[in-house]
Amino acid sequence: NAGVTQTPKFRVLKTGQSMTLLCAQDMNHEYMYWYRQDPGMGLRLIHYSVGEGTTAKGEVPDGYNVSRLKKQNFLLGLESAAPSQTSVYFCASSRTGTGVEAFFGQGTRLTVV
Amino acid sequence: EDQVTQSPEALRLQEGESSSLNCSYTVSGLRGLFWYRQDPGKGPEFLFTLYSAGEEKEKERLKATLTKKESFLHITAPKPEDSATYLCAVNSGNTPLVFGKGTRLSVIA
Secondary structure: OOOEEEEOOEEEEOOOOOEEEEEEEOOOOOEEEEEEEEOOOEEEEEEEEEEOOEEEEOOOOOOEEEEOOOOOEEEEEEOOOOHHHOEEEEEEEEOOOOOOOOEEOOOEEEEEO | OOEEEEEOOEEEEEOOOOEEEEEEEEOOOEEEEEEEEEOOOOOOEEEEEEOOOOOEEEEOOEEEEEOOOEEEEEEOOOOHHHOEEEEEEEEEOOOOOEEOOOEEEEEEO
């Protein structure tokens, strides 16, 4: 049982380049999330989705876009990467949005130079 | 706005030295308080969910408790393999999990 899988695990980008991070879950969960984790800042929510075809902004959405075309996949895009987007990105999923735990992927370490 | 504050930021224990981690929260209508463990270079791993004041849950050397304002993660006779960052998160209504900054625990043999 793979759970939540993130691709890629590591990436180095130059300022201004674009990229897409892929998250896939095999638990048939409705809700999916993208968080970023920075030293001293904890996990902060970027965007989330309450079901296929829906997305919503989190705490730190600027500079990112997302899409949920299929229930099992949640994509995070950076259109023009900036050094401030250097971070570790985590995808998570949960069965519902209330009172249940979220399951996390292993993370993507992104460096923007 | 939901808020979570964890203390201490870092804790260093000798093997066998029991202690507690604190998670204070402010939330309108708690639907769940969650504890996670995170090892370096990995994603958070779910430990416990608590729903109401007075509730307790245990797993091996860990016990989580909940009051109306805070939660404690008690670690009894810790071992070096318990070294990790412990994260607390809250959920209210349909708002996604809001996390604290974590407590980095080191257990020295």
